[in-house]
Amino acid sequence: METHPRSAASENPVDVRIRSLIAQHQRGHSLAQAFYSDPGIYVRDIEDIFFKHWLCVGHETRIPNPGDYFVHEIAGESLIVVRGRDGEIRTLANVCRHRGSQVCYEAEGNAKVFICPYHAWSYELDGRLRNTRFADVSFDKSKYSLATLQTRIVQGLILVSFAENPPKLSHAEQVLSASLGRHGWANARMAHREIYSVDANWKLAVENYYECYHCGPAHPEFARHHATEKPNVEVAALREQVRARAKQMGVEIPDAFHWPWPAAPDQESVDCFHDATYPGSVTGSEDGGPIAPLMGDFNEYHGGFTYADLGPSSFFLAYSDYGVMYLFIPRDVQTTDMEIVWLVNGDAREGIDYDRKKLTWMWDVTSIADKRIIDHNQRGVNSRFYRPGPYHEMEILPAEFTKWYLQQIDPSRQR
Ligand code: FES
Numbered sequence: 001m002e003t004h005p006r007s008a009a010s011e012n013p014v015d016v017r018i019r020s021l022i023a024q025h026q027r028g029h030s031l032a033q034a035f036y037s038d039p040g041i042y043v044r045d046i047e048d049i050f051f052k053h054w055l056c057v058g059h060e061t062r063i064p065n066p067g068d069y070f071v072h073e074i075a076g077e078s079l080i081v082v083r084g085r086d087g088e089i090r091t092l093a094n095v096c097r098h099r100g101s102q103v104c105y106e107a108e109g110n111a112k113v114f115i116c117p118y119h120a121w122s123y124e125l126d127g128r129l130r131n132t133r134f135a136d137v138s139f140d141k142s143k144y145s146l147a148t149l150q151t152r153i154v155q156g157l158i159l160v161s162f163a164e165n166p167p168k169l170s171h172a173e174q175v176l177s178a179s180l181g182r183h184g185w186a187n188a189r190m191a192h193r194e195i196y197s198v199d200a201n202w203k204l205a206v207e208n209y210y211e212c213y214h215c216g217p218a219h220p221e222f223a224r225h226h227a228t229e230k231p232n233v234e235v236a237a238l239r240e241q242v243r244a245r246a247k248q249m250g251v252e253i254p255d256a257f258h259w260p261w262p263a264a265p266d267q268e269s270v271d272c273f274h275d276a277t278y279p280g281s282v283t284g285s286e287d288g289g290p291i292a293p294l295m296g297d298f299n300e301y302h303g304g305f306t307y308a309d310l311g312p313s314s315f316f317l318a319y320s321d322y323g324v325m326y327l328f329i330p331r332d333v334q335t336t337d338m339e340i341v342w343l344v345n346g347d348a349r350e351g352i353d354y355d356r357k358k359l360t361w362m363w364d365v366t367s368i369a370d371k372r373i374i375d376h377n378q379r380g381v382n383s384r385f386y387r388p389g390p391y392h393e394m395e396i397l398p399a400e401f402t403k404w405y406l407q408q409i410d411p412s413r414q415r
């Protein structure tokens with residue numbers, strides 16, 4: 001990783017480039033090409049955004065038993081997310097304290113200890129060095145634990161931060177408890193997981209997720225059932241009806257709009273929005289009909305579902321009967337994985353209470369279509385003919401995201 005000298009005399013060329021691009025940026029327009037293609041700016045994105053915020057890496061039911069682990073790769077780093085003997089989930093850097101080899105080669109599994117395949121140093125599940133082959137007896141093992149990242153579980157979500165002092169989560173916890181908590185996510189279970197890799201910069205993927213201007217043309221399957229595909233004025237009355245029904249049922253979910261701008265400067269950004277399915281549809285299934293056992297506080301369908309989002313790259317969608325986690329994972333400047341996790345009620349049995357194919361249908365077709373449009377978006381943006389264009393009013397969130405993004409990577413900003 002490059003360093004960030006801040007003195008004018010020796011200004012880093014990436015800083016100079018970013019400053020000039022920010023000066024040229026036209027408000028309400030998409031970003032200049034370099035933000036989606038410049039490797040130096042990508043490194044800055046990772047340092048100033050991904051390594052400073054909270055990132056969701058999965059649902060805790062992916063590793064239900066002591067010793068269960070999975071490796072989460074992000075932006076060139078490799079992390080072991082493991083449930084300890086004490087039941088606690090920890091995140092360890094997958095970097096041996098001997099000579100730096102990756103300790104864990106497997107993508108997931110169950111371990112009693114982690115043994116580095118290179119020279120067989122072994123580590124406890126909490127990262128403490130356990131044994132070193134032929135090592136000096138005076139060797140102080142306690143100084144050679146695997147590095148540990150801050151890890152928090154919120155409504156079943158595993159949140160990890162690379163930062164020593166990450167944003168506070170207290171506000172996000174309240175918002176997620178009032179939304180995903182009500183949808184029963186803390187007692188949910190991972191039913192399926194899939195990765196859709198897009199050939200695009202992570203910001204194009206996030207911008208795409210955060211607008212539904214494209215839903216009509218790109219997602220007829222989604223647009224058939226979800227009011228998100230229309231401008232607010234056209235569906236405001238329907239939204240009101242659905243919210244009133246939820247209130248009557250005692251399952252109201254309050255909106256919170258603090259994404260990407262957090263509620264306070266020291267808090268992580270979070271938002272929550274309760275939306276409507278069209279009359280005749282109750283969930284995100286092929287025909288809009290029920291698909292799995294109801295979750296959380298929902299004892300019947302009311303025609304609504306909830307969006308909730310956290311930090312730069314973790315997005316959630318909760319229906320009455322299933323949930324979707326949408327995680328954006330940058331791989332390099334123009335490669336991003338979209339990891340999608342489907343959740344069901346913790347007691348729901350596959351093949352009896354739900355059919356996995358039917359459960360995953362909507363967000364599979366939608367994600368395949370998204371990959372197609374995001375890939376083509378990047379190809380167009382890479383052209384010599386690309387110029388930033390105006391966001392539509394249905395793209396208010398990508399416009400806000402762009403504004404926020406430029407502020408985060410502005411070299412004039414205090415880090
Ligand atoms: S690098 Fe891990 S034991 Fe040598």
Ligand SMILES: [Fe+2]
Pocket residue numbers: 208209214215218219366370
């Ligand atoms: Fe989409």
